[in-house]
Amino acid sequence: MNKSELIDQIAKQADVSKAAAGRALDAxxxxxxxxxxxxxxxxxVGFGTFYVGKRAARNGRNPRTGxxxxxxxAKIPKFRAGKALKDSVN
Incomplete structure (x- = not known):
């Protein structure tokens, strides 16, 4: 599902226009x-938690030169699914 399909679903479920659903999603x-x-x-609640994780500095290898x-x-965005979301998928 892409963003426009998600907006269509929000508009249909919430009985609002696609423009309003798009603005709500963007907000x-x-x-x-x-x-x-x-x-x-x-x-x-019931969906999950978005949070910022930290990735430690490390040594890597350039694949081209070795x-x-x-x-x-670095700080990285992370998502932890909630129980209701996990249960709905299984």
Whole structure:
């Protein structure tokens, strides 16, 4: 399912226009991004939790030359599925 198909489903389920559903989805994504940028967790009960994880600095290998390179530490977005989401998939 892509973004436009998701907007169609939201519009149908919530009985709103596709434009309103698109704005609502964009606002939701923006709010989640903003909270994660501040380092906050976003928990949607029954769906899951979005949070920021940390990846430590490490040594890697350049596949072309075989030379060892240093990879910087990074913050990465993560998602942990909630119980209701896990149960609905199984």
């Amino acid at each position: 939701t994504i923006t709010a989640v991004k903003g909270a994660m940028k501040k380092g906050e967790m976003v928990t949607l 030379a060892t390179i240093k990879i910087k530490a």
